[in-house]
Amino acid sequence: MARKFSGKLLLKSELNISEQRLNYLAKHGYILGIPSIQTKFTLHKCFRCFNMKQSLFGKIPHQPKPIIYCKQCIQMGRTSTLEPLYQWTGPKPTRHYPKNPLKWRGNLTHLQQRASIQLVKTIQQNDQLLIDAVCGAGKTEMLYEGITHALQNHKRICLATPRSDVVKELAPRLKHDFPTIHLAALYGGSPEQDLNSHLVIATTHQLLRYQNSFDVMIVDEVDAFPYHHDKMLPKAVRRAMKPDSATIYLTATPRFKQKWLINTNQLPTVSIPARYHGHPLPIPSKQMLFRLTKQLEDEQLPPKITQWISSKQQTNRRFLLFVPTIALAEQLATKLDLPYVHAESPDRHHLIQQFRTQSTSALITTTILERGVTFPSIDVAVIQADHHVFDEAALIQIAGRAGRSAQDPTGDVTFFYEQTTEAINRATTYAIRKNLEAKGQSS
Structure with missing residues (x-):
């Protein structure tokens, strides 16, 4: 019990124990119920998610008074005035710690x-x-x-x-x-x-x-x-x-x-400021395209973008195409006959895994793949890099998907846009500055 519940705040449904067992643990001081919705006068606070925004609380008719519940964290199970959270108050769990847990034998720079x-x-x-x-x-x-x-x-x-x-x-x-x-x-x-x-x-x-x-x-x-x-x-x-x-x-x-x-x-x-393989960050190539937004609205792809894609396909270079909206991802996927992913894609994990294992050569994506994922030997393009979803951090992270492999450290990064933005300029300057810092620290 201690291993399962210690250090947690759980609803009764998450405890997954019988009512009889729960009553026994509570009676003997092993587990304590805490009100999950704390109410003072007419104001409510959710103890689990800290919500104090009154519009994010709901009411369920009940006698003698309505049940108040939190809408903000309801996807994790409903906290309410009738659903306490339970914390473990019994003996602390014990665990064995291995003496030499690390088996990685690589070297750090x-x-x-x-x-x-x-x-x-x-x-x-x-x-x-x-x-x-x-x-x-x-x-x-x-x-x-x-x-x-x-x-x-x-x-x-x-x-x-x-x-x-x-x-x-x-x-x-x-x-x-x-x-x-x-x-x-x-x-x-x-x-x-x-x-x-x-x-x-x-x-x-x-x-x-x-x-x-x-x-x-x-x-x-x-x-x-x-x-x-x-x-x-x-x-x-x-x-x-x-x-x-x-x-x-x-x-x-x-x-x-x-x-x-x-x-x-x-x-x-x-x-x-330096990558583990010692090679510099790729400097984004900036491609300004006149009337880009209008062409995309008319479901036309500017020649410079199609040429970029064709050049990758002809040289067997794998690539990611970043777009700002799901609608544009769907449009380009149909036009180019390429798979696409976004946060709500039902098969997104399968498609990402296919791209990771090099079963597919290209993938259209929203910002869900801007960070935290590593793909070997890829190039990257951002279509409508001047869109507001592509802030400085997003563009830096997107550029960071290219050139990560020591065997292929010079990936191509291209920003396609209609109007220059501060984010585009700063993302480009960032790569230049970090490369200079890395060069200074290595000399």
């Missing part, structure tokens, strides 16, 4: 090693650290010594990320490199359970089910949507951590808040 050393110190001191590393720097491998140190000191670790695709990519790698530990990969619809695992890889939304559970919290892609946009998620991360714990943030594109904390010396930071 000088810059990776510098970040790794700082990471270990941060875990030792229960401090916080931001690792600002360019796309393709090898952030996952930088974590290995820190994870190993934490495990050897009987610390429980969470690696949280805003997107489920990243969880699905990271979990097999970490299971392979740490084969003797218990690891749980959690996301919406995940078949796995966290039974007091040594390491939990989870979407940040899944942390709404945790409280005082982790000694080390690693937040990957801290700048990504929805984490940087939704105040609920940072609160969930903080609540999931134990009072004395370490926090590691990973990003290639710090947002304004992180930049401010760095510049005011409130957030210790390690900068990694």
Whole structure:
């Protein structure tokens, strides 16, 4: 029981035990029910997701008074005035920690090693650290010594990320490199359970089910949507951590808040401006196309774009086409006879896996593949790069999909647009600046 429930906030349906068993555990002080909806006068607060926006609460007719429930987190199961959350108050679970959990035998670069050393110190001191590393720097491998140190000191670790695709990519790698530990990969619809695992890889939304559970919290892609946009998620991360714990943030594109904390010396930071293979970041090629929007509306593809696609197909280069909307993805998929994916695609995981294993040579995508996924030997184009969904961070991350392989480090990145935007210019300047920084640190 302790392994299953400790450090969590769960609904009765998630406990999956009988009423008799629940009453026994509550009577003997092993489990405690907490009101999931807290009401003061006519104001409500959801204890699980921190929701205080009254329009996001609903009412169900009931006697002697209506049942209040939270709409914001209802996809995780309904919290209501009749549905408490349960936390484990019994003995703490015990777990065995392997002495030598890491089986990876690769070598870190000088810059990776510098970040790794700082990471270990941060875990030792229960401090916080931001690792600002360019796309393709090898952030996952930088974590290995820190994870190993934490495990050897009987610390429980969470690696949280805003997107489920990243969880699905990271979990097999970490299971392979740490084969003797218990690891749980959690996301919406995940078949796995966290039974007091040594390491939990989870979407940040899944942390709404945790409280005082982790000694080390690693937040990957801290700048990504929805984490940087939704105040609920940072609160969930903080609540999931134990009072004395370490926090590691990973990003290639710090947002304004992180930049401010760095510049005011409130957030210790390690900068990694070079990719693990030592080759420079690809500099995006900028292609301005007159009347691009009108041509796309008329379901016409400008010659420069068709030429770009044809050149890749003729040279057997695999590529990703990024577009700003699902409608445009569907339109181009029909016109070009290519597969496409977006957040709601029912077969998206199958199509992404086909592209990853090189069963398909091209894929049209919305921003869901802008970050956290690695494909060998690909080129990248962004159609309507001046669209508002492609901010500076998105364009930098998209460009970061190309040239990640040591065997093919010079991938092509092209932005097609009608009007130059600040985001396009900054994304291009970013690559140039980081390459100069990397050259300076290597000399």
